[in-house]
Amino acid sequence: MSTVSSPASSSSSNQALPLATRADSLVGSVIDSSTTLLAAYTHDIVKFGMGAPAPDMLPSTEFARIAKSVFSPESFTYGETQGEPVLIDALLNYLQDTQQIPEEHFGNRERLVITSGGMQGLDLGFKLFVSPGDLVFCESPTYTNGSATALSYEAEVVEVPVDHEGMQVDELDELVARAGRAPKVIYTIPTFQNPAGVTMSLERRQRLLEFAHRHNSVILEDNPYGTLRFSGESIPTLSQLSPNDPLIFGVRTFSKFVAPGLRIGWLDIDPEIRGLVINAKQTMDTCTSVPTQHMVAQWLNEGGANDHVDYLRGAYLERKKTMATGLEALFGDEVRSTDPDGGFFLWVTFEDESINTEDLMPVALEEGVAYIPGPAFSPAGAFTNALRLCFASNAPERIDEGLQRLRTAVDKYRNQ
Ligand code: PMP
Secondary structure, X not given: OOOOOOOOOOOOOOOOOOOOHHHHHOOOOHHXXXXXXXXXXXXXXXXXXXXXXXXXXXXXXHHHHHXXXXXXXXXXXXXXXXXXXXXXXXXXXXXXXXXOOOHHHHOOHHHEEEEOHHHHHHHHHHHHHOOOOOEEEEEEOOOHHHHHHHHHOOOEEEEEEEEOOEEOHHHHHHHHHHHOOOOOEEEEOOOOOOOOOOOOOHHHHHHHHHHHHHHOOEEEXXXXXXXXXXXXXXXXXXXXXXXXXXXXXEEEEOOOOOOHHHOOEEEEOOHHHHHHHHHHHHOOOOOOOHHHXXXXXXXXXXXXXXXXXXXXXXXHHHHHHHHHHHHHHHHHXXXXXXXXXXXXXXXXXXXXXXXXXXXXXXXXXXXXXXXXXXXXXXOOOOOOOEEEEEOOOOOHHHHHHHHHHHHHHHHHHHOO
């Protein structure tokens, strides 16, 4: 029974809203809220916070042309929950052309389900495998919205440390012993991790698979950045290492190599669970935006992704180098930073542990530069002396300008 007074009886009530218990677990996203935070500032801010491609690098002109040819009454009605067949076919061709996908893996097109962005994929994964109180392992640091989604299903989240080779898989058995139980889900971003930028080594990937099979744990493999490798040798995804593995729930997205505003992603999952995924998605949004799916399909079929991804790789390598060089020149030994071979992020840690990047943030914003403070990437609020910088969103000159402003902000913060 509702405890909120009806409009007829009173327009105000002293009673608390009868929220569900899970409402307490909705922790919000510091990353997403930063867009609103920054909108309140009127002076120029170099944005290193949000993990978004630069607006001028998005293929919006091609999409405007494509929209004219694919927008039709048919593409403006409801579509199939699992995705428009035209997009599933185009995606399969693209994946087969560009990745070493074992034949037996994608021989079955039932593996693919189109989602409304990678976030919906994460939501579907945690929804299907996590009951309240279940254990979920995530990397530490991890993608805020990923751990927040696990928490929203009332998981108990345990953080597994990350080093330059990704998740420290040799810690897993100890964490199981300490918890007295195995995780239902292991949430990992093995390639160009968000926020750390590191990539899990092949050997650790194999050990992670072995661990998951020993404990019957699902691996939620979140891989939004894998396409964006600009240096080094590629390492197979967990799905590629263990094709047709029912324990791997692969979450993918077009957000980082096409455009995040499209809100289109896909799942690479065991066909056995497809029916449940579809049932769950039906309660969320019926289907992913149909005209947008048709546009992406056409763009893929025209070969748009090939040139665009090459262009992004070249630009992001230059931007990463600019940021790494600038950090070295301006901060030297004061900080240590990761050196990714792809993706969007540098993870920067101040050697001086007394620097608190949440307290530094208002000073940085005043100086005209934004980043995401380290504690946002840890459910326990660790990494107080670290921050995440996105190198993808700004041209090299703006990166230099932003780092200069960060330097000034750190000096002011120290002298406060
Ligand atoms: N996972 C990770 C690791 C991400 O960085 C992001 C986007 N920041 C997502 C998932 C969500 O992607 P999408 O925008 O497609 O929902």
